[in-house]
Amino acid sequence: MAKKIQIILAVLALAGAISYFLIDANEKQFDETQWHIRPLTRYKMAKDIVSSNILLGKSQDEVEDLLGKAVPSNLEGRDHLVFDLGKAPSFFEAAAESLVVIFEEDKVVKVLHSRR
Incomplete structure (x- = not known):
């Protein structure tokens, strides 16, 4: 019985480590270069672009200077x-992703991360 519990705990720990690696490997701080x-x-x-709000308040020209x-x-x-x-990368079919930058009066008011 103790052996089964050890195996279950080892599997859960391994699954947690793999999940952490996959999530961490797919996220990075914004770097213009x-x-x-x-x-x-x-x-x-x-x-990072969405959560840091680095685009909010920028003009369309400023956004295109930064992102192309x-x-x-x-x-x-x-x-x-x-x-x-x-x-x-995904275990299933990967969806194309895009960043949608919304403007009002030529200033960024919202940034969305879209999966299609």
Whole structure:
């Protein structure tokens, strides 16, 4: 019985370590240089861009100076820019990800991390 408990605890500890590694490996602090030279790994910086609010209050020109040229968008409604983030590795089919920057009166008011 004690042996079974040890095995179960070992499996749970291993699963926790693997989960932590996978989550940590897919998140990174925003780095402008890496953003430009490694566009397929931008998804790693998306959470930091959204949570740090580094784009809030910036003009459209300032955002494009920082992040580069936006991709064409078919979204309607608010003034916005869309930036491709690449695809995060996944055990299942990976979804394309994008960063949507929404403007009001030429200032960023919201940044969304979108998976499609």
